[in-house]
Amino acid sequence: MSSDRISSSGLGWFLTGARGIFSLPALILMTSFVGFSAFALESGISRGEAVFMTLSIWALPAKMILIGSMTSGAGLAACFIAVTLSSVRMMPMVASIVPEMRTQRTPVWLLLFLSHFVAITAWVFTNNTIHHVPREARIAYFAGFGITLTLVNTVIVAVCYGLVAAFPPLVAGVLFFLTPVYFVVSIWATARHAVVRIAFVIGVVAGPLFAMIEPEFDVLYAGVGGGTLAYLIDRALRKRALAAKEKAS
Amino acid sequence: MIAELKPYLFIALAGWIATDIWRWLGVLAGNRLREDSEALYWVRAVATALVMAVTAKLIVFPTGTLAASPLWIRLTAAGGGFAAFLLAGQRIPVGVITAILLLAGLLVLMP
Known part of the structure; x- marks a missing residue:
């Protein structure tokens, strides 16, 4: 990463962030979304609904909880409460990275828009790498990573839905285990x-x-x-x- | 037409709004925090404890196929991976690969 060279190009830093799609955390998350598309199919969620959930909710645990509540026949209010209780962590997660991301000129609407792309993987990745990025480029860098990660995983759900009905139990188990194990080591490391x-x-x-x-x-x-x-x-x-x-x- | 849109409206209210409301509150709260403030230490601590509580629950109380596996295998795999990660000078891939190999190995050997 050429953080020593001061780049005035927002696009350049957006693309640097976008290249994070090839990092270990992004690859682990992508395997989790292959698993999610199998879970959605199994739970009777349509392809369009699964894609819409990925784009609009983004955080994987919240989606699993919503599907779990929907398939158990819970009403709108009960689903809302279950999802929102599981998502309280978003507030301190976002609040802890905003002071490191913004400059005095960063508009609030831009932070509100970009906050949508925060979930555990993007949070860990940002905590890990943002210090190598000059402050005035951090918004572009995060936007590049966060938006790319969300869109690529939305495409993965659209394509893999119905393609993978179910993994062999051992493979499914290992795929499920990757995510928490990655969080354990990476949060300690960063x-x-x-x-x-x-x-x-x-x-x-x-x-x-x-x-x-x-x-x-x-x-x-x-x-x-x-x-x-x-x-x-x-x-x-x-x-x-x-x-x-x-x-x- | 309306009936087809109904599940999407449901997801937008019970999913999209239910999660993004916390992200937006996070922006409004974080915008008032200075980078070296005492309050930011507390926010970091709460964020980390929340994420780790969710993560530990995924290991101790997993859903899907792992739900039937013995707890000691999952704890050994996660703990062994973390120990290898520390011994290797905090290299993330070493921890992840060790944990996965331990899990797969123990699941195959001790069904």
Whole structure:
């Protein structure tokens, strides 16, 4: 990546971002969307509906939950609540990358439009690479990656729907496992602040724990409660480090 | 015509709006955060804990074919992959490949 050369070309950075489609996280997500098209067919969702979901909802867990609720015969309100509860994480995810992406001149409507392309993979990829991109090019770079990733996966769903009825169980299992395993290692690898590693450990333990205690709001408790606990631990550690530094000097 | 559009309207309301509303709130909240602010530390912590809670649940309580597999195999594969990733100097592909090989190997050997 030629981040040392200051490029004034927004298109150039858009294309640099678009080339991220050949990265490991993008390839793993694409295999997940092949799996999704098989799941949609199996659940009685039409090709057009599956394509529309991919373009309009984008986040894979939200789509799985919507299909699960729809096929169980839940009404509009119940489906909305199930999907929206599972998508609360989008707010802190987007909020944590916006301060690193925008400049003082970035219009809000552009951020609102681009936020649609944020899901876990794009979030991890952005956290991982945005620091190699000059600030004024970050919006173009993210747009290139996010829009390309969404459109390519929409095409994958359109093409693969009906093509793959079902994988052999072992292949399906391995494909399903790729995504969480990738998130585990990549989020740890891209953590630039100690607070992220502390929240990582607490989230991993609290997620399954709360799923057994309070299955309806488990992710909310684990995320908001666990995240706040991680923040408090990190703040105490930072204060202690600062005090030790002042004592030493 | 109207009947054909009905499922799309359903998806737009219960799916599209239900997810994008949080992304839009994230933009409005993030726009007020300074890059070095204390509040941004908290937002990062909550975002990471939420994502990891979802991720850990995918491993511990999977859907589909893996739902029938023993928990210890999934935990060994994920834990072994993470250990290999750390030992290899935090190389992401090493972690992913080790976890996948462990999962496939254990599923074949211990059905």
